Amino acid sequence: MxxxxxxxxxxxxxxxxxxxxxxxxxxxxxxxxxxxxxxxxxxxxxxxxxxxxxxxxxxxxxxxxxxxxxxxxxxxxxxxxxxxxxxxxxxxxxxxxxxxxxxxxxxxxxxxxxxxLTALRTAATSAMVARHLAPKGSDTMAMIGAGAQSEFQSLAMKALVGLKSVRLFDIDAAATEKAARNLAGMGLEVVKCRSAEESMEGAQIITTCTADKQYATILSDNMVGSGVHINAIGGDCPGKTELAPAILHRSSIFVEYPEQTRIEGEIQQLDPDHAVTEFWRVLAGEAPGRTSAEQITLFDSVGFAxxxxxxxxxxxxxxxxxxxxxxxxxxxxxxxxxxxxxxxxxxxxxxx
Amino acid sequence: MxxxxxxxxxxxxxxxxxxxxxxxxxxxxxxxxxxxxxxxxxxxxxxxxxxxxxxxxxxxxxxxxxxxxxxxxxxxxxxxxxxxxxxxxxxxxxxxxxxxxxxxxxxxxxxxxxxxLTALRTAATSAMVARHLAPKGSDTMAMIGAGAQSEFQSLAMKALVGLKSVRLFDIDAAATEKAARNLAGMGLEVVKCRSAEESMEGAQIITTCTADKQYATILSDNMVGSGVHINAIGGDCPGKTELAPAILHRSSIFVEYPEQTRIEGEIQQLDPDHAVTEFWRVLAGEAPGRTSAEQITLFDSVGFAxxxxxxxxxxxxxxxxxxxxxxxxxxxxxxxxxxxxxxxxxxxxxxx
Structure with a gap:
C-alpha cells in the first residue's frame, strides 16, 4: 500500500x-x-x-x-x-x-x-547595475567573449538599459557566429567584430566575459577611453582576471560584497585596501554612482548569494x-x- | 517543442x-x-x-x-x-x-x-558503536524516550548487537504505547515501564533519546550501575543534555567529532579539555574501546556529516x-x- x-x-x-x-x-x-x-x-x-x-x-x-x-x-x-x-x-x-x-x-x-536561472540572474544583475552607472543614453555595447552568457547579457541590456546595438567579439570566430545567430531577429543590431578593439568602437558599455584564462588581459589600458561603463563578468575566481590593472586605477569600482570580490574579482590585482563602493549603497543613496560623463565606472561582478x-x-x-x-x-x-x-x-x- | x-x-x-x-x-x-x-x-x-x-x-x-x-x-x-x-x-x-x-x-x-534515512542512519550508528563498546552478551536495552527514534534504535540493536529485550519508558505513556505497538511482532520482547529506573533493570545498554528539554537530567548518577554502555542520543544541540555530569565523570566517553560534540553533546557540561576518544580511532586500532567488564562506556552521539x-x-x-x-x-x-x-x-x- x-x-x-x-x-x-x-x-x-x-x-x-x-x-x-x-x-x-x-x-x-x-x-x-x-x-x-x-x-x-x-x-x-x-x-x-x-x-x-x-x-x-x-x-x-x-x-x-x-x-x-x-x-x-x-x-x-x-x-x-x-x-x-x-x-x-x-x-x-x-x-x-x-x-x-x-x-x-x-x-x-x-x-x-x-x-x-543563474545565466538569467547574472545578466539581470549586470543590466540593473548598468542602468544606474552607464552613461545616459547608452545604446551600444561591446560584448567581449561570446560564450554562454553573451546573449543573456545583450538581451538584459536591451530590456533594462535600452541597448540598440551589440558588437560581438570572441577569439573563437565560431563562438561569435553562434551568438550572432542566436541574437538574430531579437530586435538588436548585431555586429560581428574581428578584434576587441573593433568591438569597442562607439560602445558606452563594455562587457567582458571570456573563458577560463589565468590572469588574461582582455582589455589593456590604452583600449579603454573615458566615459564608459565596464561590466566585468569573467574575473570571478582566484587567479582569473580580465582587465589590465591600470584600467582599475582609472576607474570608479563598484562591487557586490567586497569580502568576496577581493578574493575572486578583478580587484584581487589591487591592494586589499583599495577603495571600492558596495553597489547596494548607491541604491540606498549612501554613496554616489556615476558623477561625471568622463568617469569610467567599473562593475567588478563575481555573483553573490x-x-x-x-x-x-x-x-x-x-x-x-x-x-x-x-x-x-x-x-x-x-x-x-x-x-x-x-x-x-x-x-x-x-x-x- | x-x-x-x-x-x-x-x-x-x-x-x-x-x-x-x-x-x-x-x-x-x-x-x-x-x-x-x-x-x-x-x-x-x-x-x-x-x-x-x-x-x-x-x-x-x-x-x-x-x-x-x-x-x-x-x-x-x-x-x-x-x-x-x-x-x-x-x-x-x-x-x-x-x-x-x-x-x-x-x-x-x-x-x-x-x-x-537519517532516522535509519542514527540507529545504525548507535548499534555499530554498541557492537564494539557494549558488554559482551548484551541482550537487554533500556530505551528512555519513546519518540520517533526509539523503534529504529531497538531494531538496529537487535540486528547488530543481538538485542532480545527492550524496556521502554517515556514520561508520556501514550508514546510508550505507540512504540510498544510498533515493535509488536518484530521479534523483540517489549516491556513497558513506568519509570526510567524500572526500564534499567537488567539492561546492559541504556539509550537516552528524549525530547527537547533544556539541560534535563534523564539519568541521575545513582541510577547508573557499573558495566553498562550508555548510548546518549538526545543531547544534540547547545543547551540540550540528558545526563547528570557525575555520570560523565565515571564514564569512558566516545564521540564522533570532538569539535562538534563539545558544543552539541553531553560533554558540553564538561571542561573543554576533558579527555574523550574519537570512536573512529577504536575501529582503526589506535585507541582502546571497552577494557573491563565494570567500565561504563558512553557514546555521546550528536550525528555527523x-x-x-x-x-x-x-x-x-x-x-x-x-x-x-x-x-x-x-x-x-x-x-x-x-x-x-x-x-x-x-x-x-x-x-x-
Whole structure:
C-alpha cells in the first residue's frame, strides 16, 4: 500500500525543462526585467541579509560550493560547481540548483534548477547595475567573449538599459557566429567584430566575459577611453582576471560584497585596501554612482548569494497557477511527528 | 517543442515514498545492518574526509543547517532543520534531504529524502558503536524516550548487537504505547515501564533519546550501575543534555567529532579539555574501546556529516535496478556547453 503524503510534505520543483518553458511563457526580456526588479529590491534591503560566505569544497578538478543566505523570513541556498575541464568532456563547467525554505519552520518551499536561472540572474544583475552607472543614453555595447552568457547579457541590456546595438567579439570566430545567430531577429543590431578593439568602437558599455584564462588581459589600458561603463563578468575566481590593472586605477569600482570580490574579482590585482563602493549603497543613496560623463565606472561582478536568492524568490512568485513545476515528495510528514516508524510500517507493500 | 535532456542532465531522486518502499524491499533489519557496514567503513577511513563544520543559519524559531563533506571522490551534503515548536503545528521538528555529487566534474549523482534515512542512519550508528563498546552478551536495552527514534534504535540493536529485550519508558505513556505497538511482532520482547529506573533493570545498554528539554537530567548518577554502555542520543544541540555530569565523570566517553560534540553533546557540561576518544580511532586500532567488564562506556552521539554521507552512498548503491527512484531533470545539459541560450531558444513552444 502506498500512502499519499500530506500537502506539507510536497516541495514545488522546477526542472530545467519547466524553467525554459517558464521563460518562454513570461518572455525572456520581461523575465530579465522582473529578475532585475527582485534583485534591486533585495540590494536595497542589503543589511537585512545573513551574508554567510560561500562554503567551498576544492579538488584538483574544480570546486563545489554551497551559497546560503537568509533575509530572516526566507532561507535560500545554491549548489554550484565550477569545473573548467568539463567542456572538453561535453559537460557544463558550471551547473547549479537552488532551494528556498521557510525560516519559521525549516520546511523547503521551492527546489529549482539554477543553471539556466543563474545565466538569467547574472545578466539581470549586470543590466540593473548598468542602468544606474552607464552613461545616459547608452545604446551600444561591446560584448567581449561570446560564450554562454553573451546573449543573456545583450538581451538584459536591451530590456533594462535600452541597448540598440551589440558588437560581438570572441577569439573563437565560431563562438561569435553562434551568438550572432542566436541574437538574430531579437530586435538588436548585431555586429560581428574581428578584434576587441573593433568591438569597442562607439560602445558606452563594455562587457567582458571570456573563458577560463589565468590572469588574461582582455582589455589593456590604452583600449579603454573615458566615459564608459565596464561590466566585468569573467574575473570571478582566484587567479582569473580580465582587465589590465591600470584600467582599475582609472576607474570608479563598484562591487557586490567586497569580502568576496577581493578574493575572486578583478580587484584581487589591487591592494586589499583599495577603495571600492558596495553597489547596494548607491541604491540606498549612501554613496554616489556615476558623477561625471568622463568617469569610467567599473562593475567588478563575481555573483553573490543574494542575487540567487532574489532569482529563486522570483520563480517562487511566478510558478503559481502555471504548469511549470511539479510537487516533489521530498519531506517525511507523518500524521504524528513522533511516529515516523508507524508511517514507515503503514507504507509496507502488504499494509503491514 | 519540448526537448528531452541528455542522460547526463538527470539526477536520480529518491522520494519519501520510494525510500519507504526501498526499506521494505530490502528489509528494515538488513538495511540497518547494511547502513552500519557503510558507516563503519567510512569511520575506518576517517582521515580521508574533508570535515567542514556544519553551516548553520539560526533564527528565533530554530536552525537550518547544511552539512557538507567529501572523501575526495564523492561530495555529499545534507540539508536539515531543527524547529522544536513544529510539533505543536503538526510538523516534523526535523526534516532533511541530501545530495551526492561527483567531485571530478561537480555533477550531482543522487538527490534523496533524508528524514527517514537519517532516522535509519542514527540507529545504525548507535548499534555499530554498541557492537564494539557494549558488554559482551548484551541482550537487554533500556530505551528512555519513546519518540520517533526509539523503534529504529531497538531494531538496529537487535540486528547488530543481538538485542532480545527492550524496556521502554517515556514520561508520556501514550508514546510508550505507540512504540510498544510498533515493535509488536518484530521479534523483540517489549516491556513497558513506568519509570526510567524500572526500564534499567537488567539492561546492559541504556539509550537516552528524549525530547527537547533544556539541560534535563534523564539519568541521575545513582541510577547508573557499573558495566553498562550508555548510548546518549538526545543531547544534540547547545543547551540540550540528558545526563547528570557525575555520570560523565565515571564514564569512558566516545564521540564522533570532538569539535562538534563539545558544543552539541553531553560533554558540553564538561571542561573543554576533558579527555574523550574519537570512536573512529577504536575501529582503526589506535585507541582502546571497552577494557573491563565494570567500565561504563558512553557514546555521546550528536550525528555527523560522514554518517549521512555513508547513508547516501548506501542508497546510491542499492537503488540500481529497482523502481524506487526516478530521474530528475535538475541540470541543464546543452549539446554545446557554450550555447545555453540556443538550448533555451530550441525549447520555445513554437520551436523558435
Amino acid at each position: 502506498t500512502i499519499a503524503p500530506s500537502e506539507k510534505a510536497y516541495v514545488p520543483f522546477v526542472s530545467v525543462d519547466h524553467m525554459m518553458q517558464l521563460v518562454h511563457h513570461i518572455g525572456i526580456e520581461e523575465m530579465l526585467a522582473g529578475l532585475a526588479e527582485y534583485i534591486e529590491a533585495d540590494f536595497r534591503r542589503w543589511n537585512l541579509f545573513d551574508k554567510t560566505p560561500r562554503v567551498a569544497s576544492h579538488s584538483e578538478e574544480g570546486v563545489i560550493e554551497l551559497m546560503p543566505t537568509s533575509d530572516g523570513e526566507v532561507y535560500g541556498f545554491k549548489y554550484v560547481n565550477g569545473h573548467p575541464k568539463n567542456t572538453k568532456a561535453g559537460l557544463q563547467t558550471v551547473t547549479a540548483f537552488g532551494l528556498l525554505a521557510n525560516v519559521g519552520n525549516g520546511y523547503p518551499v521551492l527546489l529549482s534548477e539554477m543553471t539556466v 543574494i542575487e540567487d536568492f532574489s532569482a529563486l524568490r522570483y520563480i517562487r512568485d511566478h510558478i503559481g497557477g502555471t504548469e511549470y513545476y511539479r510537487d516533489l515528495d521530498l519531506l517525511a510528514d507523518p500524521d504524528d511527528p513522533r511516529d515516523l516508524f508507524g508511517m514507515l510500517q503503514r507504507a509496507a507493500p502488504c499494509g503491514g | 519540448t526537448i528531452a535532456p541528455s542522460e547526463k542532465a538527470y539526477v536520480p531522486f529518491v522520494s519519501v515514498d520510494h525510500m519507504m518502499q526501498l526499506v521494505h524491499h530490502i528489509g528494515i533489519e538488513e538495511m540497518l545492518a547494511g547502513l552500519a557496514e557503510y558507516i563503519e567503513a567510512d569511520f575506518r577511513r576517517w582521515n580521508l574526509f574533508d570535515k567542514t563544520p556544519r553551516v548553520a543559519s539560526h533564527s528565533e524559531e530554530g536552525v537550518i543547517e547544511l552539512m557538507p563533506t567529501s572523501d575526495g571522490e564523492v561530495y555529499g551534503f545534507k540539508y536539515v532543520n531543527g524547529h522544536p515548536k513544529n510539533t505543536k503545528a503538526g510538523l516534523q521538528t526535523v526534516t532533511a534531504f541530501g545530495l551526492l555529487a561527483n567531485v571530478g566534474n561537480g555533477y550531482p549523482v543522487l538527490l534523496s529524502e533524508m528524514t527517514v 560522514i554518517e549521512d554521507f555513508s547513508a547516501l552512498r548506501y542508497i546510491r548503491d542499492h537503488i540500481g535496478g529497482t523502481e524506487y527512484y526516478r530521474d530528475l531533470d535538475l541540470l541543464a545539459d546543452p549539446d554545446d556547453p557554450r550555447d545555453l541560450f540556443g538550448m533555451l531558444q530550441r525549447a520555445a513552444p513554437c520551436g523558435g
